[in-house]
Amino acid sequence: MNWREWAKKTDRRHILALSGGKDSSAMAVYLRDKVPNLEYVFCDTGVELEETYDYLKKLESFLDMKIHTISAAEGFDFYLKMFSGVLPDANTRWCTRMLKLKPYEKFIGDDPVVSYVGIRADEPHRQGYISGKPGVTTVFPFAEDGLIKSDIYRILEDCGLGLPSYYQWRSRSGCYFCFFQQKREWVGLLENHKDLFELAQSYEKIDPDTGERFTWMQDESLEELCRPERVAAIKKEYEKRMRREAQKFASNQRLCDMWDGDAEGQELACLVCHI
Template identity: 55%
Template sequence: MDDGSTRHVLSLSGGKDSAALAIYMRDRVPNMEYIFSDTLKELPETYEYLERIEDYLGKRVHRLNADLGFDHWYDVYGAMIPSNHRRWCTKMLKLKPFEQFVGDDPVVNYVGLRADESRSGYISHKPNIKPVYPFQEDGKKLADIEDILRTSGVGMPPYTKWGRSRSGCYFCFYQQKIEWVRLREHHPDLFEKAKAYETTYAASGNTFTWSERESLAELERPERMAAIKADHEKRKRRNVERGANLTLAQVFAGQDADGEDDQAACLICTL
């Protein structure tokens, strides 16, 4: 039983599920603490979305990492950009700031996994943090989450209007090729900044790239972007013909039903 000393914390990622959960829990847990781990490399639409959420909640979302963003840890790790095999960004920019914010207080951490998802959340092993899953407990699925966002007036994250499927850093290495093309078209300045990180790693002499087996300089060639777009449209048509049952992320990214999706991504960044 909660004796009043337990803190209630909900982490917002800038994605639809955590936004919907914040709306869903607003009147159920009035003393909820809302936090956002700011890498300082988020899309401008993400910050806009957080302001919308704050307006609805009537409460400020506490920003973590106000002084130590991505570039600080990028320097600490010797200018080695993160990847699926080097996910220092999740550890240093998301998990550690959250655990420092919580400290040793007893905490209930609210996680936005839906009832129609089979994946599990990335949970801290600290014994004072208890994760709970209100959407799963209440049987809320994707259609319910979309309804919560629509009826509240908060709506879907604005970056979905130009086809990005996920929140997180604008240079997230989990992006699909088509999402890099869309970033190039809608935020060319951010694309250029992402390109600047693709330098030779002094310790090994290797050049690490954000997108697997392809640098952003190669990806942005007109003929290559045209080929990515054509493949994207082909996948969309194939999925329609097959009647494929896709996740929302797969729809935005134009993936096949058996292709890679958000199951692989850092949940703390994308929920």
């Protein structure tokens, strides 16, 4: 059965989870007149960027529909304590589990649901979040309809929403301290939200006795990264890479273009997070 046939089913809920990023937002615009009774939901980790909330407000007003905000019973700091102060990383991902998946599954309950996921036709390696709950059917309208990245930009530009402003310095939505960020994005956080950068930095610890490091990145602490010479080196490397990429692609490159697909595992992981 294709997604349009699922969309006609009146015996179940229809849910689109929004991340505040480009793909799920474009999906909201795309489905607005195609899926009656679509529920829009945003899993708020409580540690999102202000730009994400602003963009969701714009989207809500464009859709003229309420976006339900759901969140975990407790915040990041509570779970950090629960996990003995060990920062989440790509292997443990306790943040995704506690702050996103559990509240989302609670929101779904035991209802039969059609869940719409914004994976595009040009990213066959991505799978996205697929619920293990028996009553949940996951559908991929962009992939089924052959929509690729340029279509996503077009949808957002045509409706006047454009891209979320954080795309100027960051390639994806999510927590401000997300460990999936690349170094250039950490520099972007430093330059655009110094307070949040410092907050992220305050979570990092280096055990004075054992030298064991509890940092967001394996190879470098934020204290090391924010030194002026290091920031300059990261920017220089990024510019070099931009030039390299520009030779490969004729069109104008955006940060999110350049990093999309750059680390397949990361992209997949992030999508799982962006239910």
